[in-house]
Amino acid sequence: xxxxxxxxxxxxxxxxRRDLRALAAAPDRExxxxxxxxxxxHHTAEDIVLWPSLRRRGVNAQLIDAMAAEHDRxxxxxxxxxxxxxxxxxxxxxxxxxxxxxxxxxxLRHEEQETLxxxxxxxxxxxxxxxxxxxxxxxxxxxxxxxxxxxxGERRRSVLSTIPxxxxxxxx
Numbered sequence: 001x002x003x004x005x006x007x008x009x010x011x012x013x014x015x016x017r018r019d020l021r022a023l024a025a026a027p028d029r030e031x032x033x034x035x036x037x038x039x040x041x042h043h044t045a046e047d048i049v050l051w052p053s054l055r056r057r058g059v060n061a062q063l064i065d066a067m068a069a070e071h072d073r074x075x076x077x078x079x080x081x082x083x084x085x086x087x088x089x090x091x092x093x094x095x096x097x098x099x100x101x102x103x104x105x106x107x108l109r110h111e112e113q114e115t116l117x118x119x120x121x122x123x124x125x126x127x128x129x130x131x132x133x134x135x136x137x138x139x140x141x142x143x144x145x146x147x148x149x150x151x152x153g154e155r156r157r158s159v160l161s162t163i164p165x166x167x168x169x170x171x172x
Contacts, residue, residue, distance in 0.1 A: 027097060
């Protein structure tokens with residue numbers, strides 16, 4: 001596992017936590033849409049590339065099953081928040097956002113403690129490629145702007161160092 005890959009994963013996890021704190025305090029449809037898009041890209045890439053690769057490599061099947069099951073418990077809450085925004089407005093989304101926040105925080109902590117240390121360089125590369133494919137060329141700038149929102153100091157420099165030079169000039 002490279003420091004670059006780990007820095008990017010922790011930056012994404014921190015951005016999810018940041019957005020959920022903000023959304024639980026003040027539900028906002030625009031922020032919700034950005035959050036949901038990025039979480040969907042992140043979790044879909046893990047589901048399609050990472051969990052199967054770890055399974056093939058013989059990593060503890062119970063751990064991989066637990067990670068996939070956590071994703072499965074998160075998905076209905078995403079749908080409920082969308083429905084609340086669509087039908088009843090932002091305040092109606094707050095209780096589900098709070099529940100989602102708790103569930104996602106636990107999942108991210110579980111993933112960081114037990115799964116991230118097991119990911120090989122090859123798997124990081126596969127995950128990165130799948131995420132970039134899902135984000136698309138047009139989505140790179142919004143992704144990095146979302147990722148780096150409110151990030152300062154060494155953490156920001158660390159993440160910026162992983163971004164291709166031309167794109168770094170546009171978003172830094």
